[in-house]
Structures are given as structure tokens and as C-alpha cells.
Amino acid sequence: MSERPLSAIPSNTQTPAAAPSAQAMELQFLQGLQELTSAQAVAAPTAAAPTDVARTQYVTTPQAKAAPTGPLLPDSRPRPDVLTNKVDEAYRQIGRVPSSNERKEMIALANDLAGKGKSATEIKYAVIEKLKAIQSGSTVKPSTAELRSMASETFKSLFGRAPGEGELSRWTAEAQKLADQGMDATSIKYNLPSMMREVRDGLDKTDPAALRGLAKETFKSVFGREPSAGELSRWEGEAKKLVDENKLNATGVKSTLPSMMREVRDGLDKTDAATLRTLAKDAFKTTFGREPSAGELSRWEGEAKKLVDENKLNATGVKSTLPSMMREVRDGLDKTDAATLRTLAKDAFKTTFGREPSAGELSRWEGEAKKLVDENKLNATGVKNTLPGMMREVRDGLDKTDAATLRTLAKDAFKATYGREPSAGELSRWEGEAKKLVDENKLNASGVKNTLPSMMREARDGLDKTDRATLMRVLDEALHEVLGSSYRPPSSSEVSAWMKMADDMVKDKASATAIKYAFLTSLRVALDNQGW
Known part of the structure; x- marks a missing residue:
């Protein structure tokens, strides 16, 4: 079968002598499509240049499938036989052989999902997830025997030995509690180990002995030595506060005590004058690479005190904040006086333009810098x-965004999009579009520069309007793209359904490009629902 060029199909680029009605255009379109498949179709000249149309790339299979026989509609629903096939595919994919009752249950689920607008493929994966859940036991409450086995295996893994009868009974009961809370087997399996680890590590209680042990071990880790009696007493007290006031369990205490001890070890647990002086001095030496003078040290002690008094920072916060404040001073960025702004303007100009600014240029950018401040x-x-x-x-x-700038932007965008200079009329049109973007959309020149090319591409590809001829052409292109070599023209009922969808989108201000991609998506779903 030979195929006529797309110029044989009515398009927005070919204006008939008399403007026909929308109904006449549809009839003309359908007649043209019928001619495409007739034996008397006019062959396209072999040397004809390809028509430049907007199409997403697609690959046709070497052996064409038979064209789908059922209607391809936007609101299609999977056929019953397709649903059954998808359920069977789901079983095969997870390697499960269904019972007849279970299969009926899954087919019922598939029909329910189809009624909710799900496509055949979406239904297949929903069935797979359901089957996986059943297979893993996540929808079945574990039996006592399963819980007992789970408790035994988890205990052996964590304690390195088999549990005694009392231990097994205890952990089976804990697992049962989790099951009674609605947990499935998988969730219980992941929760039991952390509960057992707390017991194994003595973190399941917060009595004085447990807190003393935590305080002692943490102290040794942080300070590298045994605590004195007074130190141990202090940190036991801190641990008890975390339990009583912060409602932490032993695990929380174990996680929190080290940072508290490190602050003490590093002298960051207080904000007295001596501590702030040390912080200021250390930060200064790191930032400036030298010792501070008496005046400099006094200044930064004052800044540190402000951070404590006004910003409510602790010593750790002061230690983190002072360096950035000092860097701004070191780099001359702590003030916005005229000299600083002049320097910033001059440096930025040299970087951007690659040369020194003139007196007028420097004055201009100093002014812009002052406005920013x-x-x-x-x-x-x-x-x-x-x-x-x-x-x-x-x-x-x-x-x-003066006329000359917009003209230049329009001209450059046109040349990039069309590969040629615009005619006077074309340039005038796109200057007007650029001006609309400025006046109506409040875009600056950068925004115009970024927006014009996509508008021009739509015009170039015949997607800048949503009249009936354009929408019919877009539908035909979508069918070609989705069906490939199995393309067939749409029936009148299909045309009616797709045009209704397009009209609804046009009412919502959708462009022809958006409608085209909606056609492509919905056509693929419709094919999927036929099992094609």
C-alpha cells in the first residue's frame, strides 16, 4: 500500500477557497483517510522532500501486528478476557499457582479496579502487589506457632544461643502483643530484634543501676578514663533528668549523654567571660591567621556575648557562628558604606565585562548596589x-524591553527555530508576540528570550492553534505514532470521542501540543486495555 504525503490531509497550513464548516472538515478528513487505505490511493512521488511535521520519535516493529479491531476510545475499559490474562500474567510473574477460589478473588479485584478507571497494566501490577502481600503473610495474622518460631530464631540470632523456655514464652508473648496491635508477620520480624537488643544491652530499664552503668561507660568513652565518684554522681543525675524531664528511655539516654559530656570536656558547657574570650581568640586565629590585638579580642568577645544574650546561643552555637562573622569582616563584607559598595561594583564589573569600568559605569553600578542595600x-x-x-x-x-531589543530577540529566535531569516511580516508578528509577553505576562527580556522559541516551534509544527483541522491532524499523527505500521484510520465514533476530549481540553485553555500528548497517552491506554 502506498501512502500519500501528509499534505493530503487537511491541515492548518492549507486554506481552502471557501471556509467549510467543522462538520464538513470532519467529512473531508474521513474521506481523505479512506483514500489512504484504498487500492486507488495516489502514490507519493518518490523524490518528494519529507514534510516537516511535529512527531515524537517511535520505532515500528519489523513484523506489524494486526490493527486493533475494537474501538480505541479515551475512556476505554479493559475487556474481560484482557483482565483475565493480566491476572494470569501476575501469577506467572511471581511464580505462584493459584487455587480456583483465589483466582476468582483476583479477577474480582481486577474488575473492581477496572470500574475505578484503572488500565489493564495498572491492574496487573496491583494484583501482583496483592499477591505478594498474601505470599509474605502481610494480610494474614500470624499464628501462635509462627510467632513462637519467629521469637526463637530472632533470639538465637541476637543472643547467640537458643532461648530457655521462659525466655521463649516471654518473647512469644511480646510478638503476640505486636500482632494484637495490627502488625503483620513482616513488621513483627523487623520490630522484635530492636526490642531484644535493648534487653541484651541492658537498655530496657532506667533504674539507678542502669543509669549508673550508662553514665560510667559514656564517661570512659568521652574522657578516656574512669570517672571519679563526684563525676559519676553528676552524670547519673544528668541521666536521671533526661529520663524524668525529657521522658527518654535508656536508648535515648545512651545517645544523648555523649554530646553533653563532650561539651563539658571541650569547655562548651558554659558561657562565662573566660569561655567566650577563648572562643573569640581561637576563631580569630583560625580566620585571620594571627593572634588578635587587645582591641580586636575585646570586640569579638562583645560579639560573642551578644550571641549569647540576644540570640540565646550556647557556647557550641557561638563557636559555630563567630567564624562566619569574622570572615565577613576579613573580606570587607561587614559594612555597606560607599567605599565598600564601590569596590563590590568594580570587582563585579571586571569579572563580568573583562575590563575596568569607566567612571560613568562605576557610578551607575554603585547606585545599583546602593539600591540593593x-x-x-x-x-x-x-x-x-x-x-x-x-x-x-x-x-x-x-x-x-524596548522595541529594538524585542525585534532582536524575535529575529534571533526565528533564525534558530526556522533556520532562516524571517520575512518582514513574520518579524512583525513575532515582535508583537514578544511585546505581549512583556505587557501582559510582565516578562523581562530574559523571560522573552526563553519563551519565544517554544511559541515558534508550535507555530512551525502547526500546533499554535486548536481549530478542528489541527485537532484532526493531531489525532491522525497520534494514531500513526502509537500504531506504527499497523495504522488504521479512526472510525466516526472514535473521531467523535477524541474530538470531544480535545474540545474539553480547549475549553481549559490547553494547547494543541498538550492535546497531542494527551491523545498519545490515552491511545496507549486504550490499546493496553485491548491486550494489543
Whole structure:
């Protein structure tokens, strides 16, 4: 069968002498499609250049399937035989042989899901998940024998020995409690080990002996020595506070005590003057690479005290915050006076333009920097980060949206999209579109530059309007793409259904591109529901 070029199909690029009605256009479209499959179809010239149309790439199989016989509709539902096949595929995939009753139950589930709008493939995977859940026991309450076996195996794994009868009874009872709370076998299997580990490690209780043991072991780990009687007493008290006031269990105490002890070890458990002086001095030496003078040390002690008094930071917070404050001072970013802003403007200009700014240019960018401080409330670091982007827009001619700029943007976008210079009429059209983006969408030149190409591509591919001829062409392209070499023209009922879907999308302001991809998705679902 020879195929006519797509120019034989009515499209928005071919205007008939008299504008036909939408109904006439549909009739013309269907007649054209029928001619495509007739023996008398006109062959396309072998040397004809390919028509440039918007199509997603697809691969056709060497051996074409028979064209689907059932209707391909947007709201299709899986056929009963397809549902049965999908259920059987689900069983095969997990290697399970169903009983007749179980299979009936899964087919009933499949029908229920089909009634909720699920596709055949979605239903297949839902059945697989259901079967896996049944297989793993997650939908069946474990029996006492299963719980006993689970408790025994978990105990042996953690304690390295078989449990005694009393131990086995205890852990079987714990597992039963979890089951009574609604846990399935898998959840119980994952929860039992942590419960047993707490018992094994003595973390299942918070009596004085347990807290003393935690305090002693943690102290030895942090300080590298045995605690004195006074130290042990202190940390037992801290551990008890964590239990009584913070409601921590022994595991929580074990996790929290080390950081508390490290703060004490490192002198970060208090914020007295001596501690803050030490923090300020150490941070200064790290940041500036030298000892601070008396005045510098006094200044940073004051900053540290402010962090404690005003920001409510502890010594650890002060230690983390002071270095960044000092770096801003070191790099001249702690103030926004005229000299600082001039330096920032000059450095940003040299980086962006690759040369020194003129007096006028420097004055302009000092002014922009001052605006960022006065109006946007940026500090020097913020100004330093913001100025380069503003300068790049100026460098690239994207800082204004006057007619000349929009004309240039339109011309460049057209050449990139169409591979040629625009005609006077084309340039005028796209200048107008660019101006709309500025006036109506409030885009700046960068926004216009990013938006115009996609608008032009839609126009180039005939997807810039949603009239009936365009929508019919989009449907035909979608059918070609999905069916490949098994393509067949749509029936009148299919055309009616797909056009209704398209009309609804047009009412919601969808573009032809969006409608095309909705067609593709829904067609694939419709084919899946036929088992094709």
C-alpha cells in the first residue's frame, strides 16, 4: 500500500477557497483517510522532500501486528478476557499457582479496579502487589506457632544461643502483643530484634543501676578514663533528668549523654567571660591567621556575648557562628558604606565585562548596589552575589524591553527555530508576540528570550492553534505514532470521542501540543486495555 504525503490531509497550513464548516472538515478528513487505505490511493512521488511535521520519535516493529479491531476510545475499559490474562500474567510473574477460589478473588479485584478507571497494566501490577502481600503473610495474622518460631530464631540470632523456655514464652508473648496491635508477620520480624537488643544491652530499664552503668561507660568513652565518684554522681543525675524531664528511655539516654559530656570536656558547657574570650581568640586565629590585638579580642568577645544574650546561643552555637562573622569582616563584607559598595561594583564589573569600568559605569553600578542595600535590605554579601547577574543582563542586552531589543530577540529566535531569516511580516508578528509577553505576562527580556522559541516551534509544527483541522491532524499523527505500521484510520465514533476530549481540553485553555500528548497517552491506554 502506498501512502500519500501528509499534505493530503487537511491541515492548518492549507486554506481552502471557501471556509467549510467543522462538520464538513470532519467529512473531508474521513474521506481523505479512506483514500489512504484504498487500492486507488495516489502514490507519493518518490523524490518528494519529507514534510516537516511535529512527531515524537517511535520505532515500528519489523513484523506489524494486526490493527486493533475494537474501538480505541479515551475512556476505554479493559475487556474481560484482557483482565483475565493480566491476572494470569501476575501469577506467572511471581511464580505462584493459584487455587480456583483465589483466582476468582483476583479477577474480582481486577474488575473492581477496572470500574475505578484503572488500565489493564495498572491492574496487573496491583494484583501482583496483592499477591505478594498474601505470599509474605502481610494480610494474614500470624499464628501462635509462627510467632513462637519467629521469637526463637530472632533470639538465637541476637543472643547467640537458643532461648530457655521462659525466655521463649516471654518473647512469644511480646510478638503476640505486636500482632494484637495490627502488625503483620513482616513488621513483627523487623520490630522484635530492636526490642531484644535493648534487653541484651541492658537498655530496657532506667533504674539507678542502669543509669549508673550508662553514665560510667559514656564517661570512659568521652574522657578516656574512669570517672571519679563526684563525676559519676553528676552524670547519673544528668541521666536521671533526661529520663524524668525529657521522658527518654535508656536508648535515648545512651545517645544523648555523649554530646553533653563532650561539651563539658571541650569547655562548651558554659558561657562565662573566660569561655567566650577563648572562643573569640581561637576563631580569630583560625580566620585571620594571627593572634588578635587587645582591641580586636575585646570586640569579638562583645560579639560573642551578644550571641549569647540576644540570640540565646550556647557556647557550641557561638563557636559555630563567630567564624562566619569574622570572615565577613576579613573580606570587607561587614559594612555597606560607599567605599565598600564601590569596590563590590568594580570587582563585579571586571569579572563580568573583562575590563575596568569607566567612571560613568562605576557610578551607575554603585547606585545599583546602593539600591540593593536601601530597597532590598541586602547586606554586602547579598550585594556581592546579586550584582553579577544584573550586569550579565546588561552585557547581553537583556536589561530592557524596548522595541529594538524585542525585534532582536524575535529575529534571533526565528533564525534558530526556522533556520532562516524571517520575512518582514513574520518579524512583525513575532515582535508583537514578544511585546505581549512583556505587557501582559510582565516578562523581562530574559523571560522573552526563553519563551519565544517554544511559541515558534508550535507555530512551525502547526500546533499554535486548536481549530478542528489541527485537532484532526493531531489525532491522525497520534494514531500513526502509537500504531506504527499497523495504522488504521479512526472510525466516526472514535473521531467523535477524541474530538470531544480535545474540545474539553480547549475549553481549559490547553494547547494543541498538550492535546497531542494527551491523545498519545490515552491511545496507549486504550490499546493496553485491548491486550494489543
